[in-house]
Amino acid sequence: MSQKLTAKDFATSQEVRWCPGCGDYAILKSVTQALADVGARPESTAFVSGIGCAARFPYYIESYGFHTIHGRAPAIATGLKLANPELDVWVVTGDGDGLSIGSNHLMHALRRNVGLKILLFNNEIYGLTKGQYSPTSRVGTTSPSSPRGSVDTPVSPGHFALGAGAKFFARGIDIDKVGMSDVLQQAHAFHGTSLVEIFQNCIVYNEDVFGSFTERKNAANTQLHLKHGEPMLFGEGNDKGIRFNPGTWSLEVVDATESPDDVLVHDEGNAVVARMLIDLHMPVALGVIYRQPAVSYEDAFYSHHPSRMQRTKSITDFITGPSSWTVD
Amino acid sequence: MNKNKDVDSIVVRIAGDSGDGIQLMGSQFAVSTALSGSDFATFPDYPAEIRAPVGTTFGVSAYQINLGGGPITTAGDAPDVLVAFNPAALKVSLPMLRKGALVIINNDSFTRRNLTKAGYLDDPRDDDRLVDFQVVAADISRLNLEAVKEFGLSKSEGGRCKNFWALGVLMWMFDRDLAPIEDWVRQRMAAHPTLRDANITALHAGHAYGETAELAAALPQIELPAAQLEPGEYRSITGAEALALGIAAAGELADRQVMFCSYPITPASPLLHRLTRLGELGVGTFQAEDEIAAICAAIGASYGGMIGVTSSSGPGIALKTEAMGLAVNAELPLVIVNWQRGGPSTGLPTKTEQSDLYQAVYGRNADTPIPVVSASTSGECFDMAIEAVRIALRHMTPVILLADGYLSNAAEPWRIPDMSSFAPIETNAVRTSDDDPQRTAFTRDADSYGRPWISPGQPELMHRIGGLEKDVASGHISYDPANHQEMTELRAAKVESVAGFLPPQQLECGPDKGSLVVVGWGSTYGPIYQAVRSTGTSFIHLRYLSPLPGNLGELLSGFDKILVPEMNAGQLCTLLRDKLGVHPISYSKVSGQPFLISELIGKIESLKDEPS
Ligand SMILES: Cc1ncc(C[n+]2csc(CCOP(=O)(O)OP(=O)(O)O)c2C)c(N)n1
Numbered sequence: 020m021s022q023k024l025t026a027k028d029f030a031t032s033q034e035v036r037w038c039p040g041c042g043d044y045a046i047l048k049s050v051t052q053a054l055a056d057v058g059a060r061p062e063s064t065a066f067v068s069g070i071g072c073a074a075r076f077p078y079y080i081e082s083y084g085f086h087t088i089h090g091r092a093p094a095i096a097t098g099l100k101l102a103n104p105e106l107d108v109w110v111v112t113g114d115g116d117g118l119s120i121g122s123n124h125l126m127h128a129l130r131r132n133v134g135l136k137i138l139l140f141n142n143e144i145y146g147l148t149k150g151q152y153s154p155t156s157r158v159g160t161t162s163p164s165s166p167r168g169s170v171d172t173p174v175s176p177g178h179f180a181l182g183a184g185a186k187f188f189a190r191g192i193d194i195d196k197v198g199m200s201d202v203l204q205q206a207h208a209f210h211g212t213s214l215v216e217i218f219q220n221c222i223v224y225n226e227d228v229f230g231s232f233t234e235r236k237n238a239a240n241t242q243l244h245l246k247h248g249e250p251m252l253f254g255e256g257n258d259k260g261i262r263f264n265p266g267t268w269s270l271e272v273v274d275a276t277e278s279p280d281d282v283l284v285h286d287e288g289n290a291v292v293a294r295m296l297i298d299l300h301m302p303v304a305l306g307v308i309y310r311q312p313a314v315s316y317e318d319a320f321y322s323h324h325p326s327r328m329q330r331t332k333s334i335t336d337f338i339t340g341p342s343s344w345t346v347d
Numbered sequence: 348m349n350k351n352k353d354v355d356s357i358v359v360r361i362a363g364d365s366g367d368g369i370q371l372m373g374s375q376f377a378v379s380t381a382l383s384g385s386d387f388a389t390f391p392d393y394p395a396e397i398r399a400p401v402g403t404t405f406g407v408s409a410y411q412i413n414l415g416g417g418p419i420t421t422a423g424d425a426p427d428v429l430v431a432f433n434p435a436a437l438k439v440s441l442p443m444l445r446k447g448a449l450v451i452i453n454n455d456s457f458t459r460r461n462l463t464k465a466g467y468l469d470d471p472r473d474d475d476r477l478v479d480f481q482v483v484a485a486d487i488s489r490l491n492l493e494a495v496k497e498f499g500l501s502k503s504e505g506g507r508c509k510n511f512w513a514l515g516v517l518m519w520m521f522d523r524d525l526a527p528i529e530d531w532v533r534q535r536m537a538a539h540p541t542l543r544d545a546n547i548t549a550l551h552a553g554h555a556y557g558e559t560a561e562l563a564a565a566l567p568q569i570e571l572p573a574a575q576l577e578p579g580e581y582r583s584i585t586g587a588e589a590l591a592l593g594i595a596a597a598g599e600l601a602d603r604q605v606m607f608c609s610y611p612i613t614p615a616s617p618l619l620h621r622l623t624r625l626g627e628l629g630v631g632t633f634q635a636e637d638e639i640a641a642i643c644a645a646i647g648a649s650y651g652g653m654i655g656v657t658s659s660s661g662p663g664i665a666l667k668t669e670a671m672g673l674a675v676n677a678e679l680p681l682v683i684v685n686w687q688r689g690g691p692s693t694g695l696p697t698k699t700e701q702s703d704l705y706q707a708v709y710g711r712n713a714d715t716p717i718p719v720v721s722a723s724t725s726g727e728c729f730d731m732a733i734e735a736v737r738i739a740l741r742h743m744t745p746v747i748l749l750a751d752g753y754l755s756n757a758a759e760p761w762r763i764p765d766m767s768s769f770a771p772i773e774t775n776a777v778r779t780s781d782d783d784p785q786r787t788a789f790t791r792d793a794d795s796y797g798r799p800w801i802s803p804g805q806p807e808l809m810h811r812i813g814g815l816e817k818d819v820a821s822g823h824i825s826y827d828p829a830n831h832q833e834m835t836e837l838r839a840a841k842v843e844s845v846a847g848f849l850p851p852q853q854l855e856c857g858p859d860k861g862s863l864v865v866v867g868w869g870s871t872y873g874p875i876y877q878a879v880r881s882t883g884t885s886f887i888h889l890r891y892l893s894p895l896p897g898n899l900g901e902l903l904s905g906f907d908k909i910l911v912p913e914m915n916a917g918q919l920c921t922l923l924r925d926k927l928g929v930h931p932i933s934y935s936k937v938s939g940q941p942f943l944i945s946e947l948i949g950k951i952e953s954l955k956d957e958p959s
C-alpha cells in the first residue's frame with residue numbers, strides 16, 4: 020500500500036474529452052505528477068468540481084471524485100472537509116464557475132480558510148457553453164454574447180482572493196511544467212485554503228489570450244517566478260529585477276546588474292507587495308504570491324466543538340430537557 | 348369569567364408590546380403548567396419586526412396557552428383569561444375573547460397617547476365595550492416599579508420586570524409553585540445579579556398582590572383537573588426542540604455523526620440554535636453563507652459519511668432546489684427540513700402556513716422525485732426526524748421533512764420516548780466485489796434501490812459521482828437514450844418503494860366507513876382532532892405525503908365525502924386527486940393563523956347536513 024505511486028497511478032481509464040490542444044491536458048499532467056510527488060493516496064484524495072470544461076477534471080483522476088453543480092464546489096467541498104478533515108480535498112473550478120455563479124462560495128471558503136486546494140482554471144471565457152465572455156474577460160472581448168465587445172470591467176482573481184481574506188494565492192501557467200509542479204506542491208502543503216490561478220489556454224474560444232507572457236521562447240523576459248526569500252529577478256541571465264518606486268507606489272523593472280540592491284526580495288507574507296505583484300503586467304508574477312499561515316477552518320471547527328464531533332453522550336442524557344415530570 | 352366546574356380546561360392569552368417580554372412570560376407560564384401536571388398547548392404569536400413601533404396594534408406580541416385535563420391539542424379558540432399590557436393588546440385581543448372572560452389590564456398604560464396609538468378614540472374602560480367581560484384593572488407598571496425600587500434600577504430597567512410581576516399574578520391564580528421559575532431566573536441572569544433579584548422580587552410582588560390586594564377579590568383562583576395523559580415521564584417541548592433531538596437521536600440510531608448546515612431564516616432558526624447545544628451527541632452545525640451553500644455543505648458532509656441535514660423555510664428551500672437534484676442524481680442521503688411560513692416571497696415570515704406542499708412534491712426541474720414526510724405536532728417532530736433519516740439512509744435519497752412556523756414555537760407536554768423502542772437505522776452494505784468500484788458504488792438493493800454509502804477515505808473503492816446521467820448498471824456517465832428512460836423510471840420506482848416500508852395508514856378516530864372523513868396533514872392535527880371528536884367524524888391524518896401510504900386509496904373509498912382542511916389554497920386536495928383520483932372538498936384557511944376548532948366544527952356540520 021505504501022509503495023510510491025507514480026503519475027500514471029493517478030490517471031483513470033476514462034476517455035479524456037477536452038478539445039485537442041486544450042490547456043487542460045497539460046494541467047491534468049501536472050496535477051497527476053504533483054499527486055505522485057507529494058505522496059498522495061488515491062483513497063484519501065477527493066476532487067470536487069463545479070460545471071465547465073475545467074470541471075470534468077475528477078473523471079480523469081484516480082481518486083474519489085464529485086462533479087457537482089455550477090459554482091457550488093467550494094461549498095460542497097467545505098462540507099466534505101468538515102466531515103473528514105483527514106482527506107486531501109481539491110476543488111477544480113473555472114473563471115465562470117468560481118468567479119461568476121460561485122464567487123460567493125469561493126469568497127467564503129477563502130475567508131474561512133477551509134483546508135481546500137482550489138485550482139482556478141482561468142481561460143477568460145465560458146468554454147463549455149461555447150465561448151461567451153466571462154467575469155475575467157478583458158473589456159472589449161468579442162464573443163457570441165458580446166459581438167461588439169464586452170463592456171464589463173473584469174475581476175482580478177488575485178485581488179478578489181486577497182480581498183476575501185485568502186491566506187494563500189499562487190499562479191501558474193498550464194504548459195509550464197516546472198512552475199506548476201512547484202505551485203501545486205506548495206498549495207498541497209498549505210494548511211488552509213490555497214487558491215491557485217492557472218492561466219489556461221482555451222484553444223477554441225480564446226486562443227492565446229495569455230500569449231504575451233506564456234510563450235516559451237520569450238518566457239524569461241515575460242515571467243517573474245517568485246521564490247520566498249529570493250530577489251525578484253527575471254530576464255536572460257536574470258539581468259532584470261523588480262523594485263519598489265516610492266514615488267508612484269508601484270513596482271517597476273530595474274536593471275539588476277546596475278542596481279542589484281534595489282531589487283526587492285520576495286516576502287510571501289507581505290500583503291501590500293502581493294497586491295502590487297498581482298497588478299504587475301510585464302513581467303507577470305507567477306508562483307506563490309502570498310502566503311500567510313493561519314488556523315484552518317476545520318481545525319477551528321473541531322477544537323471549538325465540545326467533543327470534536329465525537330458522540331460522547333447518549334440521546335437519553337439530553338432527551339428529558341431542563342425539567343420533566345411523571346404521570347402515573 | 349363564570350368558571351364552572353364542568354369546564355376542565357382554560358385558555359389564557361398574554362398580550363403586550365413586543366418589548367414587554369411577553370414570549371418569555373408565556374413560556375415560563377407554560378413550563379410551570381407542565382410541572383403542575385396539566386395538559387397544554389401553546390401558540391406564540393409575534394410580529395415580524397424585532398421592535399415594532401411601541402404601542403401599535405401591529406406591534407402586539409401574544410402568547411396563548413390552553414391548559415387543563417385534556418386531551419388538549421390546540422391553543423384554544425377563545426381565551427378565558429386575557430392579560431393585556433397596553434390598549435393595543437386589548438384592542439387586538441377583545442374580538443377573540445369568550446363572553447365573560449377575565450380581562451386583566453395594565454391601567455397605567457391607558458394614557459391618551461397609548462389609546463391614540465392603538466386607534467382608540469375613547470377609553471374603552473369608560474364605556475360598554477368591556478361589559479361582557481370581568482375586568483380587573485391593575486396599576487401593573489406602578490406596582491411593579493414600587494416593588495423593585497430597592498434595586499436602584501432606572502425607570503426603564505425596572506419597568507422591564509413587569510412581565511414577571513404579571514406572571515406572579517397568574518401563578519397565584521393557578522396556585523403554582525414559584526420555585527422552578529426562580530431557579531430559571533437565577534440561572535439565566537446569573538451574570539446580572541441586580542436584574543436577577545429585581546425580577547424575582549417582581550414575581551413575588553405579583554403573587555402577593557393576588558393574595559392580599561383589595562382588588563384580588565375579583566381575581567379567581569382556578570383549579571384544574573390533572574391531565575389524562577398516558578403514564579410515563581413527560582417534559583414540555585417545542586417542535587424545534589423535538590426536531591433537534593430527533594435528528595441527534597437518528598445519528599445515534601444510525602451510529603453516524605450529523606452535520607447540520609443552515610442559513611438563518613424565520614421560523615427555521617430555532618432548529619439551528621437547538622442543534623448547536625447537542626455537540627456531545629456527535630452533531631456539528633455549520634452556518635453557511637446562504638441556503639445554497641447550506642444544502643451543498645450538507646451534501647458534501649453526506650458524501651463524507653456524516654448525515655447531512657439542512658433546514659430553511661419556503662424562500663430558502665426554493666434556493667436549495669438545484670442542489671436537491673444533485674443529491675437525487677448522486678444518490679446521496681440528505682434531510683431537508685422546511686419550516687413553512689406564509690408566502691409568496693417574504694410573505695408573512697412569523698405566521699404559519701402549509702403552502703409548500705406543491706414545492707416539496709412537485710417543485711423541481713426534471714423528473715426529480717423526493718420522498719416527503721411531515722410532522723403533525725411538536726412532539727411528533729422527534730419521530731418524523733428519525734423517519735426522515737431512516738428513509739434517506741435506506742434508499743440513499745434526499746428526504747423533505749415538512750414542519751411549520753406554528754410547530755417550531757408551540758410547546759406541548761411530550762411523553763419522553765424509550766429509545767430502545769426505536770429500531771437501529773441501517774445503511775446498505777457494499778455488496779459486490781466487482782473489479783470496477785464505480786459499479787460497486789451503484790449496485791442497488793432490490794427492494795429499496797438504495798446503493799451502498801461509500802465515502803472518500805475507503806481504500807480500493809474510489810469512484811466518481813455527480814449530476815450527469817449515469818449508466819444504470821455501471822454507474823459511469825451515460826448519454827444513452829434508453830438508459831435515461833430507465834434511470835428516470837428507477838428514480839421514480841425508488842421513491843415509490845418507500846411506501847412498501849411504511850406502516851399502513853390508520854384512522855385517528857371514527858368509523859372506517861361513512862358519509863364523511865376529514866383528511867389532514869401537518870400542524871392542523873390539533874384543531875381537526877378536537878373538531879372530529881366533538882362531532883364524531885372519521886379522521887385520517889397523513890405523515891407520509893410522497894409516496895402516500897399504500898392503503899390510503901382503499902381507506903378513503905369507504906367514505907362518500909372527503910373534507911381536507913389545510914392552511915393553503917388546497918394543495919393536499921390536488922395531491923390526493925392526482926395520486927388517487929378522488930375528489931376531496933377543500934377547506935382552505937390562509938390567514939396566517941391556525942384553524943379554530945369552531946370553524947372546523949361548523950364546516951363539518953354543514954357537510955353532514957347537506958345531502959350527498
Ligand atoms: C445553474 C447553471 N447555470 C448555467 C449553466 C451553464 N454553464 C455551464 S458551464 C458554464 C460556464 C463555464 O465557464 P468556466 O467556469 O469558465 O469553465 P470553462 O468551461 O471555461 O472551463 C455555464 C454558464 C449550468 N450548467 N448551470
Ligand code: SF4
Nearest residue numbers: 038041072146221222
Ligand atoms: S472549449 Fe476551450 S476550455 Fe473547453 S475543452 Fe475546448 S479548448 Fe478546452
Ligand SMILES: [Mg+2]
Nearest residue numbers: 113114144146
Ligand atoms: Mg472559463
